[in-house]
Amino acid sequence: QVQLVESGGGVVQPGGSxxxxxxxxxxxxxxxxxxxxxxxxxxxxxxxxFIRHDGTNKYYADSVKGRFTISRDSSKNTLYLQMNSLRSExxxxxxxxxxxxxxxxxxxxxxxxxxxxSS
Amino acid sequence: QSALTQPASVSGSPGQSxxxxxxxxxxxxxxxxxxxxxxxHAGIAxxxxxxxxxxxxxxxxxxxxxxxxxxxxxxxxxxxxAEDEAAYYCCSYAGSFTWVFGGGTKLTVL
Numbered sequence: 001q002v003q004l005v006e007s008g009g010g011v012v013q014p015g016g017s018x019x020x021x022x023x024x025x026x027x028x029x030x031x032x033x034x035x036x037x038x039x040x041x042x043x044x045x046x047x048x049x050f051i052r053h054d055g056t057n058k059y060y061a062d063s064v065k066g067r068f069t070i071s072r073d074s075s076k077n078t079l080y081l082q083m084n085s086l087r088s089e090x091x092x093x094x095x096x097x098x099x100x101x102x103x104x105x106x107x108x109x110x111x112x113x114x115x116x117x118s119s
Numbered sequence: 120q121s122a123l124t125q126p127a128s129v130s131g132s133p134g135q136s137x138x139x140x141x142x143x144x145x146x147x148x149x150x151x152x153x154x155x156x157x158x159x160h161a162g163i164a165x166x167x168x169x170x171x172x173x174x175x176x177x178x179x180x181x182x183x184x185x186x187x188x189x190x191x192x193x194x195x196x197x198x199x200x201a202e203d204e205a206a207y208y209c210c211s212y213a214g215s216f217t218w219v220f221g222g223g224t225k226l227t228v229l
Contacts, residue, residue: 044208044223045157045165045210046122047210050216059217061217062120095165103155103174104153104155106155106157106165106167107167107170108164109164111164
């Protein structure tokens with residue numbers, strides 16, 4: 001079945017960098033666009049970034065534009081999120097999610113990885 | 120990219136029906152029929168319940184239904200069950216390959 005497994009979270013100081021990974025299995029990874037969505041502790045969901053199935057186009061929320069970069073490696077069936085210039089407000093659980101082709105929805109989601117930005 | 124507006128909490132007794140609203144603008148909810156709803160139990164990843172305003176993925180109970188009027192979308196859960204207690208989030212496409220979520224609604228089954 002479809003499985004998404006995030007990794008790479010941890011504690012980082014303000015201004016630091018971190019790279020998250022999302023290992024995909026159970027579907028044709030290169031055929032689907034992929035999203036990152038985050039959830040600050042005790043807060044709601046926030047869409048972060050989307051990459052098209054072939055990696056040609058990438059889109060970002062205003063809150064992370066210029067600091068975060070989404071990418072993918074179809075040879076490894078893996079999605080990435082490079083996060084630079086991290087701020088305390090970036091502290092959150094980061095989920096990767098697969099697009100529903102032809103529809104603007106996210107399904108399924110990974111289990112998430114926690115990023116804590118703190119000195 | 121302002122968050123969609125949802126009530127912070129709703130509650131209902133087993134067997135009853137509840138409706139959760141999700142209000143946006145003409146740039147998101149009102150401009151596209153691309154509203155989706157997600158259920159999130161505590162500590163678990165969200166699960167898709169409704170997409171394209173009214174469509175239900177296979178495996179999702181028919182007790183869950185969606186609708187939209189103008190810039191407000193709604194999720195209705197009929198025949199409430201204890202297992203429905205969770206947070207619910209709406210999401211709308213906002214154009215130019217961007218999406219916006221609501222703040223979430225905590226459903227309590229009394």
